[in-house]
Amino acid sequence: MPIDDPIDFPAADFDGLIFDLDGTLVDSMPAHFKAWCEALATFKAAGVFQEDVFYAMGGRPTKDIVIDLNDQYGLHLDPVAVAAAKRAAFMKNIGKVEIHEEVVEFARSQRGKVPMAVATGGTRIVAEKTLQVVGLSDLFDEVVTSDDVTNGKPDPEIFLEAAKRIDVAPERCVAFEDAQPGVLAAQAAGMRVVVVPTPVHLV
Numbered sequence: 001m002p003i004d005d006p007i008d009f010p011a012a013d014f015d016g017l018i019f020d021l022d023g024t025l026v027d028s029m030p031a032h033f034k035a036w037c038e039a040l041a042t043f044k045a046a047g048v049f050q051e052d053v054f055y056a057m058g059g060r061p062t063k064d065i066v067i068d069l070n071d072q073y074g075l076h077l078d079p080v081a082v083a084a085a086k087r088a089a090f091m092k093n094i095g096k097v098e099i100h101e102e103v104v105e106f107a108r109s110q111r112g113k114v115p116m117a118v119a120t121g122g123t124r125i126v127a128e129k130t131l132q133v134v135g136l137s138d139l140f141d142e143v144v145t146s147d148d149v150t151n152g153k154p155d156p157e158i159f160l161e162a163a164k165r166i167d168v169a170p171e172r173c174v175a176f177e178d179a180q181p182g183v184l185a186a187q188a189a190g191m192r193v194v195v196v197p198t199p200v201h202l203v
Contacts, residue, residue: 007102007103007106007194007196007197008194009106009194010174010192010194014114014172014173014174015114015115015169015172015173016116016117016166016172016173016174017107017114017115017116017117017173017174017175017176018116018117018118018119018159018163018173018174018176018186018191019103019116019117019119019176020059020118020120020176020178020179020182020196021118021130021131022058022059022121022122022130023058023059023178023179023196024100024103024176024177024178024182024196025099025100025103025107025136026097026098026099026134027098027099027100028094028097028130029058030096031090031093031096031097032090033054034089034093035086035090035092035093036054036089037049038085038086038089039082039085039086039088040082042085043077043078043081045077048069048072048075049069055179056180057181058179058181058182059153059177059178059179059181059182059185060121060153061121061146061152062079062082062083062087062122063079063082063083064152066079066082066083087123087125087126091126091129094129095133097133097134098134099135099136100196103176104136107139107140108139111139115142115167116140116141116166117140117142117143117144117162117163117165117166118131118140118142118143118144118162119144119159119161119162119175120144120158121145121152121153121158121181122145123145124143124145124147124148127143128143141166142166144158144162144165146158148161149161153181153184153185154180154181154182154184154185155188156186156188156190158185159175159185159188160189163189163191170189170190170191171190173189173191173192174191174192174193174194175189175191175192175193175194176194177194177195178195178196178197
């Protein structure tokens with residue numbers, strides 16, 4: 001899917017590239033929101049997660065969001081159970097996910113020139129399946145997921161781990177992100193950040 005607003009791609013002066021997945025490499029956010037709605041309805045919590053709030057929380061691990069929803073609405077949802085239901089619901093619609101053409105084109109242009117990683121707040125099973133469905137599995141040297149770190153975005157841990165795995169100092173990496181939690185995480189890791197504008201599919 002093309003992006004309307006121009007992206008300020010870096011021309012040089014970097015040794016590694018780290019990409020967020022959902023909303024950055026792929027336009028998967030509508031499918032993720034639909035999955036959230038289905039999962040929460042299963043636990044009799046339909047309507048508690050508004051779409052604009054969902055986009056603002058982009059990149060955060062599902063379990064962390066459930067904890068926030070519990071606190072905000074006085075709920076007692078099981079973060080593990082809701083995450084499992086949301087993952088299953090997303091997997092049903094994963095075929096509708098499309099790549100962000102400009103971002104993927106840039107990543108492909110850098111293949112073999114610098115090491116590249118994905119740093120996603122999603123789980124490994126969902127991240128790897130998403131990359132497989134859109135044909136990007138072989139493009140990146142490393143994929144770091146919420147399963148690999150203790151603290152999710154906006155904590156910098158996932159970006160620091162990605163930089164470590166591609167053996168590039170964080171300050172020599174450029175991170176690509178679409179949502180504020182991820183932008184803050186990459187900045188806290190000491191990386192230059194390219195913000196990817198993504199369409200907000202509000203109804």
